[in-house]
Amino acid sequence: MRRILTILCLGLLPALAEAGTNGKPLWELGAGTYLLSLPAYPGATEYQTYLLPFPFVIYRGQFLRADRHGIRGVFFASPRLSLSLSATASPPVSSAHVPIRRGMPNLQPTFEVGPQLKLHLYRTPQATLDLRLAIRSVQTLRLTQIGWVAAPYLNLNLPDWRDSGWNLGLALGPDFGDRGYHRYFYDVAPQYATANRPTYRAPAGYSGTNLYLAANRRFGRFWVGGFLHYDSLQGAVFEHSPLVRTRRYLSAGVGVAWIFAQSTQRAAPAAAHAAR
Numbered sequence: 001m002r003r004i005l006t007i008l009c010l011g012l013l014p015a016l017a018e019a020g021t022n023g024k025p026l027w028e029l030g031a032g033t034y035l036l037s038l039p040a041y042p043g044a045t046e047y048q049t050y051l052l053p054f055p056f057v058i059y060r061g062q063f064l065r066a067d068r069h070g071i072r073g074v075f076f077a078s079p080r081l082s083l084s085l086s087a088t089a090s091p092p093v094s095s096a097h098v099p100i101r102r103g104m105p106n107l108q109p110t111f112e113v114g115p116q117l118k119l120h121l122y123r124t125p126q127a128t129l130d131l132r133l134a135i136r137s138v139q140t141l142r143l144t145q146i147g148w149v150a151a152p153y154l155n156l157n158l159p160d161w162r163d164s165g166w167n168l169g170l171a172l173g174p175d176f177g178d179r180g181y182h183r184y185f186y187d188v189a190p191q192y193a194t195a196n197r198p199t200y201r202a203p204a205g206y207s208g209t210n211l212y213l214a215a216n217r218r219f220g221r222f223w224v225g226g227f228l229h230y231d232s233l234q235g236a237v238f239e240h241s242p243l244v245r246t247r248r249y250l251s252a253g254v255g256v257a258w259i260f261a262q263s264t265q266r267a268a269p270a271a272a273h274a275a276r
Contacts, residue, residue: 025264028259030223037252038050038253040098043233043239043246079120082117088112112138116134117132117134132173135150147179147180167217175206176204176206179202187200196242197243198242200240207237210231212229215227226252228251
C-alpha cells in the first residue's frame with residue numbers, strides 16, 4: 001500500500017528504474033493522468049477509483065533525484081551500496097464510505113519520510129537486482145506523529161526488455177509497522193465498539209507481504225505505464241481486527257504523460273554518482 005501511494009503523490013511507478021543516466025537530460029518536465037483502483041486501506045473490501053492529474057518530473061542530479069522511485073536526496077553512493085532519503089504519502093479516507101468504519105473518525109492524509117538503504121546485488125545493462133530497506137516516520141499533514149514503518153524488499157529491473165523499449169519491474173517484500181502505525185488504521189476504541197465491531201488493540205510487528213509488477217515505455221515525448229499490486233495480510237499482527245475485511249487484494253493503475261520540456265544540459269555519467 002505505502003509504495004503504491006507514492007503514485008498518488010507523484011504519478012511515478014515504483015519498482016522501475018531507467019537504464020542509466022549518462023547522456024540523458026539533467027531534467028525532464030511533463031504532465032499526465034493516472035487511473036487508479038485502490039482499496040480504501042489495506043484490508044478494506046471497498047475500492048476507490050482515482051482519475052488523477054500528476055506532474056511528470058525527472059531530475060538526474062548527483063544529490064537530489066526525482067524519478068520512478070520518488071523524490072530523494074542521495075547521501076552516499078558506491079558501486080555496491082547507497083543511502084538516500086525518500087518520501088511517500090497517502091490520501092484521506094472518509095469513514096462514511098466504508099461501512100465497517102462508519103461512526104469512526106476519518107483517516108487523514110499522511111506522509112512518510114525516512115532513509116532508504118540499497119544494496120546492489122546484481123547489475124548489468126540488461127538487469128539489476130537490489131535489496132532495499134526503507135524506514136520512515138509517518139505523520140499527518142498537521143505534523144502529528146503516527147508511528148514508524150519499515151519495508152525491506154527485493155527489486156528487479158529489466159530495462160529495455162528484449163530490446164522492446166519496455167522497462168519492466170518486479171518488487172517483493174514484507175512490511176512492518178510499530179504499534180502507533182497499526183493503531184491508526186486498525187484499532188477500535190471502546191467508544192466506537194458495536195456488535196459487529198468489537199474493541200480491538202493492534203500490536204506492532206509484521207504488516208503483510210507485497211508483490212508489484214510494473215511496466216512503462218517512452219514513445220518520443222509521451223510516457224505510458226501501468227502496475228499490478230498483490231498484497232497479502234495473511235499472518236499480519238492485526239489480521240483479526242474487525243476493520244480487516246479481506247486478507248488478500250489486488251490494486252492496479254495505468255497512466256499516460258506528455259513530456260513538454262527538458263534541459264539541454266546532460267546528466268553526469270553514472271560513475272560520477274556510482275549508483276542510482
